[in-house]
Amino acid sequence: xxxxxxxxxxxxxxxxxxxxxxxxxxxxxxxxxxxxxxxxxxxxxxxxxxxxxxxxxxxxxxxxxxxxxxxxxxxxxxxxxxxxxxxxxxxxxxxxxxxxxxxxxxxxxxxxxxxxxxxxxxxxxxxxxxxxxxxxxxxxxxxxxxxxxxxxxxxxxxxxxxxxxxxxxxxxxxxxxxxxxxxxxxxxxxxxxxxxxxxxxxxxxxxxxxxxxxxxxxxxxxxxxxxxxxxxxxxxxxxxxxxxxxxxx
Amino acid sequence: xxxxxxxxxxxxxxxxxxxxxxxxxxxxxxxxxxxxxxxxxxxxxxxxxxxxxxxxxxxxxxxxxxxxxxxxxxxxxxxxxxxxxxxxxxxxxxxxxxxxxxxxxxxxxxxxxxxxxxxxxxxxxxxxxxxxxxxxxxxxxxxxxxxxxxxxxxxxxxxxxxxxxxxxxxxxxxxxxxxxxxxxxxxxxxxxxxxxxxxxxxxxxxxxxxxxxxxxxxxxxxxxxxxxxxxxxxxxxxxxxxxxxxxxxxxxxxxxxxxxxxxxxxxxxxxxxxxxxxxxxxxxxxxxxxxxxxxxxxxxxxxxxxxxxxxxxxxxxxx
Ligand SMILES: Cc1cc2nc3c(=O)[nH]c(=O)nc-3n(C[C@H](O)[C@H](O)[C@H](O)COP(=O)(O)OP(=O)(O)OC[C@H]3O[C@@H](n4cnc5c(N)ncnc54)[C@H](O)[C@@H]3O)c2cc1C
Ligand SMILES: Nc1ncnc2c1ncn2[C@@H]1O[C@H](COP(=O)(O)O)[C@@H](O)[C@H]1O
Numbered sequence: 001x002x003x004x005x006x007x008x009x010x011x012x013x014x015x016x017x018x019x020x021x022x023x024x025x026x027x028x029x030x031x032x033x034x035x036x037x038x039x040x041x042x043x044x045x046x047x048x049x050x051x052x053x054x055x056x057x058x059x060x061x062x063x064x065x066x067x068x069x070x071x072x073x074x075x076x077x078x079x080x081x082x083x084x085x086x087x088x089x090x091x092x093x094x095x096x097x098x099x100x101x102x103x104x105x106x107x108x109x110x111x112x113x114x115x116x117x118x119x120x121x122x123x124x125x126x127x128x129x130x131x132x133x134x135x136x137x138x139x140x141x142x143x144x145x146x147x148x149x150x151x152x153x154x155x156x157x158x159x160x161x162x163x164x165x166x167x168x169x170x171x172x173x174x175x176x177x178x179x180x181x182x183x184x185x186x187x188x189x190x191x192x193x194x195x196x197x198x199x200x201x202x203x204x205x206x207x208x209x210x211x212x213x214x215x216x217x218x219x220x221x222x223x224x225x226x227x228x229x230x231x232x233x234x235x236x237x238x239x240x241x242x243x244x245x246x247x248x249x
Numbered sequence: 250x251x252x253x254x255x256x257x258x259x260x261x262x263x264x265x266x267x268x269x270x271x272x273x274x275x276x277x278x279x280x281x282x283x284x285x286x287x288x289x290x291x292x293x294x295x296x297x298x299x300x301x302x303x304x305x306x307x308x309x310x311x312x313x314x315x316x317x318x319x320x321x322x323x324x325x326x327x328x329x330x331x332x333x334x335x336x337x338x339x340x341x342x343x344x345x346x347x348x349x350x351x352x353x354x355x356x357x358x359x360x361x362x363x364x365x366x367x368x369x370x371x372x373x374x375x376x377x378x379x380x381x382x383x384x385x386x387x388x389x390x391x392x393x394x395x396x397x398x399x400x401x402x403x404x405x406x407x408x409x410x411x412x413x414x415x416x417x418x419x420x421x422x423x424x425x426x427x428x429x430x431x432x433x434x435x436x437x438x439x440x441x442x443x444x445x446x447x448x449x450x451x452x453x454x455x456x457x458x459x460x461x462x463x464x465x466x467x468x469x470x471x472x473x474x475x476x477x478x479x480x481x482x483x484x485x486x487x488x489x490x491x492x493x494x495x496x497x498x499x500x501x502x503x504x505x506x507x508x509x510x511x512x513x514x515x516x517x518x519x520x521x522x523x524x525x526x527x528x529x530x531x532x533x534x535x536x537x538x539x540x541x542x543x544x545x546x547x548x549x550x551x552x553x554x555x556x557x558x559x560x561x562x563x564x565x566x567x568x
Contacts, residue, residue, distance in 0.1 A: 016516060017381045026385050038498075094353070095362045118498060123380055124365045129323065129353035138324055138428035141350045144491065154432065158491045159346040160445075160500065164320075165432040172429075178481065178498065179491060214362035216390040218375065223386050226523060229544035231535075235557035238529065239565045241545055246527045248449075248506040249473070249565070 001111035001148075001170075002057045003046040005080065006101055006131075007039040009064055009071040010121040023219040035071045037183075038116025040078075041176040044183040045146060046114055047079035054148050057081050059108060063100050065089050069199055076194035077186030083199040088211065090204075094122070096211035098130035103207035105135060110171060112153060117142050117175040128175035138168040144179040250338030251283040251308075255330060257321070257347040258289060258297035265446040266343035268304070268407035270400040273370060274341050275306045275408065281373040282339050284308035288420065290318035290329055298417050305411030311420040318422070320431040321347050327354040328423040334359045334395050338373070344399035344501075345445075356397035363397040364389060368404035382497040382520035402445060403503035403524060437490045439477075441467075444493070447476035449506045450525070452495055453488070454480035454518075456511020456532065456551055460488040465555045466510060472562045478502065478522075480512045496521035511551050514539025531555070 011017055012034040017026040035043075049055040060075045062068040063086035072083040086100050105113060115128040132139035140146070140155030144163065147154045153168045158177045168174075186194070204211045232238050242249040252274045257264040267287075274285045285306060289298040290313040298312040311333075317325045334340065340355065342348030344366045356363040368386075369377035375390045376398065444450060451473070453466050463477065470477050478500070479493035495502055497520035507525035512518060514530070514537055522528070523542055530543035531554050540546045547554055 011381070013517070017384050019385045026381060093362050095357060095360075098357060120497065121381060123382065123497065124363070125349050126353035126356070126363050126365060129350065130357035130363075132324075133327060133354040133357035139350075139354065140429070141323070142346060157346075159434075160492055162434060162436040162490060162492050164434040166322075167430045167432050169428060177491075179485065214391065214393055215364065216392070218388040218390055220380070220385050220387050223379070223383055223523075226528075226542045228541045229528075229546065231540070231546045231548060233547070235547065235554055235561040236564070238545055238547060238558065239561040242506065242527070242529070243565060246506075246544065248527050249562075 001055055002059065002108060003049060003055045004105060004108055004110040004113045005039070005042050005046045005058060005060050005075070006113065006115040006127065007043060007060055007062045007071055007075050008036040008116070008119050009033050009062065009068045010036045010119055013037055013120055019220055019222050023221060025217070025220050033067065035074050036116050036119050038118055038176050040183040041178070041180050042114040042116055043075045043078050043080060044181045045176060048181065049148070050079065059084065059110070061086065061101060061104050063088060063092055063097055072199050073194055074186065076197045077191045078184060079190065082197055084202055085199050086202050086204060086207065088204055090211050091213050092211060093213050093215060094124045094126035095130055095214065096209065097127050098134055099209045100204060100207055100211070101127070101131050102134040103209055112171060113173045115173065115175045117177055128173050132173035135173070138172045140166055140168050140172060140174040142177040143174050144177050146174060146180070251336065252278050252285045252339040252341065253333065253337040254285060254287045254341045255326070255348070255351065256287050256289050256297065256301055257343050257345060258291060258294060260291055260294045261296045263297050263300050264343065264345065265407060265443070266345045266402035269402035269405040270341050270343045271301070271304055271307065271408040272405040273367070273400045274339070276370045277339055277373055280370060286311060288313070288330065290326060292316050292319040302415040302417050303410045304408045306408070307415045309415050310417045312417055313420040313422050315422040317425055321351070322429060322431065323351040323354045324426055324428045325423070326351045327358055328426060329420070330355050331358045332423070337395060339396045339398060341398045341400055344401050348399045352397055352399050359395045359397070361393040361395050361397045362391065363399070364391055365399050366401045367398055368401045379520070382516050383523065384516060401501060403501055437492055441470055442474065442476045444476040444478050444495070445500050445502055447504055449473045449475035450478050450502050450504045451475050451508040451510065452478035452480065452512060453483055453510050454512030455482035455486065457483060457488055463489060469555065469559055469562065472559065480518050509539050509543070510555065512539055513537045514542065
């Protein structure tokens with residue numbers, strides 16, 4: 001089975017983003033970028049499946065401007081076989097990404113497509129579900145465990161009231177949650193090896209997809225700030241404040 | 250046009266997040282979106298449909314009572330809703346795992362760019378939503394013919410009963426596609442209030458050191474009628490189940506009182522709780538970022554502070 005993994009380049013999770021003064025967005029110039037953490041988990045899972053002989057090829061796909069290539073390189077160093085870079089400078093919304101991925105899937109014919117459950121920049125949590133709909137495939141979102149048995153992909157999902165298990169008929173789309181695995185760090189020899197792996201460029205036009213944004217972002221602002229309060233010495237003082245000052249007990 | 254709400258429910262009752270979503274729908278309705286219809290799909294879900302019909306402002310309820318909808322399959326739900334979409338300008342889901350799973354599938358079928366997790370309605374096309382773990386708020390306008398939206402439940406009041414009950418109409422089930430099959434669920438049973446709707450939440454982090462030590466939090470939770478939550482680190486370490494996680498990629502809570510114990514206050518955690526009315530932090534590191542958002546802080550070892558807090562609460566109760 002071939003596995004396609006969608007990876008997004010985002011501002012590193014450890015960076016505190018700053019809103020631009022003109023309200024046009026957040027500052028991205030000279031900010032550290034990284035692979036979206038949920039995508040790292042997706043790559044790790046696919047690579048493990050290849051190591052176990054469940055997958056025979058792991059193909060990464062990323063859509064975005066030039067530097068998305070670096071993110072693909074990172075995934076190749078983790079062990080993926082090759083990559084596809086859909087090159088565009090346009091702002092990409094999840095629906096557009098899902099259409100691009102669906103077009104790639106039509107060419108590549110994978111048995112499973114893995115995505116992160118959420119990109120930590122737009123926090124949309126949409127692309128995988130949209131992709132499954134466009135392909136007419138089943139979906140297993142927020143996966144904390146994936147097992148493959150013949151044509152059945154069994155996914156344990158992290159849901160609001162615990163865990164849920166669904167059995168999907170292949171091909172299917174699966175999105176990863178935090179507990180699925182712990183992604184590896186690429187080793188130096190693997191980073192060297194990754195330099196020789198292919199990253200094929202494609203454009204939205206070549207894939208026949210209209211990626212024009214649908215949403216108009218009117219402004220981006222800072223959230224209301226919270227002031228630091230006071231430090232107390234004892235639990236008794238705390239209870240007194242909660243009862244008599246805050247009125248919440 | 251009109252507004253459609255896809256209600257999450259537990260057959261006998263609507264989920265609290267659905268009540269907040271209906272309030273959001275009524276607000277969109279009042280700002281030009283039109284009247285509000287609620288869909289209740291499930292098995293033996295008549296009681297939930299009747300509850301929706303009794304809510305003030307709801308114009309109509311559509312019930313689809315069928316085994317296919319018993320386990321909230323996104324595939325089955327999207328097939329049911331897609332044919333309705335032509336009659337609605339907005340289709341709303343709660344931004345719970347139920348809605349997050351189902352809404353985008355429908356959005357793609359009706360070629361709509363979903364607006365996720367909205368926390369305010371400016372007008373019928375313009376909404377405010379958090380991005381970057383709530384470190385920024387985006388105001389976005391959608392011109393899509395059908396606007397598919399998920400709603401942040403903590404940002405809207407719960408809809409309440411009132412007025413004349415709406416009519417409840419049957420909605421015929423869609424054809425089954427057999428794409429996925431429900432295997433089973435492990436629900437974490439708890440006698441405590443549900444995390445996202447509790448009045449008081451007490452959460453533990455890596456500083457708790459073990460799952461057993463969460464008993465210290467549970468005792469206080471029982472005194473306060475509180476729900477127990479956790480940081481990602483505590484869940485990853487296996488101290489508590491995944492559904493305890495509060496944060497950017499877990500649950501969003503906004504209780505009257507949030508008590509963070511042994512939690513450093515990473516932005517991803519703050520994203521899930523910084524809209525709480527009053528925040529208390531107990532942490533041995535006085536520089537922990539959690540103190541920057543806490544109204545009251547105690548710098549100290551949680552293993553000393555928690556027993557003292559328990560005693561102080563007991564004393565106050567006797568008081
Ligand atoms: C993609 C992504 C998504 C994430 N999503 C979430 C999310 O949804 N929710 C979330 O919470 N995190 C999330 N995180 C993780 C987040 O970045 C932090 O790593 C996590 O919140 C840290 O948890 P913690 O505060 O319990 O642990 P730590 O940061 O290790 O803090 C432990 C704290 O306990 C204190 N402590 C230790 N011992 C004691 C003691 N005896 N008495 C008092 N205090 C003590 C320490 O001083 C310290 O401040 C996410 C991260 C990523 C990359
Ligand atoms: N530009 C992109 N290129 C490749 N994959 C993407 C892109 N945007 C989103 N994805 C995938 O979709 C997932 C969810 O993103 P989102 O729906 O934006 O929260 C990510 O974790 C990726 O796997």
